[in-house]
Amino acid sequence: MSDALFEFLCRMGDNTLVLGHRISEWCGVAPVLEEDIALANTALDLIGQTQLWLGLAGEVEDKGRDADRLAFHRDVWDFRNLLLVEQPNGDFGRTMMRQFLFDGWHLAQLKGLMGSDNDQIAAIAEKSVKEVTYHHERATDTVIGLGDGTEESHKRMQAALDRLYPYVGEMFISDAVDEEMVSAGIAPDPASLRPGYDAMLDAVLTEATLQKPADDFAHKGGKSGARHTEHLGHMLTQMQWLQRAYPDATW
């Protein structure tokens, strides 16, 4: 049980860690100052959530690893994040599309976790859900604004959706870890979140005048750790470089 719980908490924490780092890559180079600050705020929210998830994961594992240790001393095959969040930023439109696709799932997942039988998980979810509600609202507005914007912005948002949609399915695939979480009353069944997500997606994409790809093919292997895309390893060389060059350095 504690193995599966550790695995589950790493999935939650690695999602927020990897996406938080990805968004932080925009710091100082976003198209406008207001979006730059907003993205940095989102990144900080996600890194804050990471500290809670991975901190709890370390406690559950009980091998003396804290959140920092888990974030900076694991290599790519130990990461349990969704493939979606490790995808490169691309242009601003693609970054916001990725954010929107993830936030929709993230919000539903956190709302489910608020009713978790595990009090610590419910408390983390309750704190996070306020932040993520705002992330989702902001990303939704941007997807609609750019999708239903100019010819150029529409084209880019459609291209972003076409590229990222194959990574949506992984969020709703259940495996043995999920089954154990469901039967222990800890987390909702991923598949149960899909209808609500699809309804949300369809409504927003219609308003954004974007076309959902017909093919439901889903890449997988991120949250199980079986096969990440090539991008995660490159990202970790940046994110972890200090601990790799100077192991256990502190300040």
Add this chain to the structure above:
Amino acid sequence: MSSPESSPYSDTDAAPHGKARATEWPLWEIFIRGQHGLSHRHVGSLHAADAESAIKNARDVYTRRNEGVSIWAVPASAIAASSPEEKGALYEPANDKVYRHPTFFDIPDEVGAM
């Protein structure tokens, strides 16, 4: 949050800026109320495509440190501003009218702070 190209008050002499670029979002002036009972105060300006995104941008730019409980966003173009060149006529006449300051009254100690 304004760029050199913006023209916040293009109708006044105080604004030698050029016209906003076609691709630039309109400028908004942001007012934030720090706590209940206080009034909204001007905190700065920012660019946004519409009123709703102006509020969101203001939330991200100006309330990161728990500064506010309420945000107003006003299109900068809707603000009428006085011209610096008229300051003589507008403000100097008040200079020698000290009797307008309520400093000539003795306030009894029992009243306390006013």
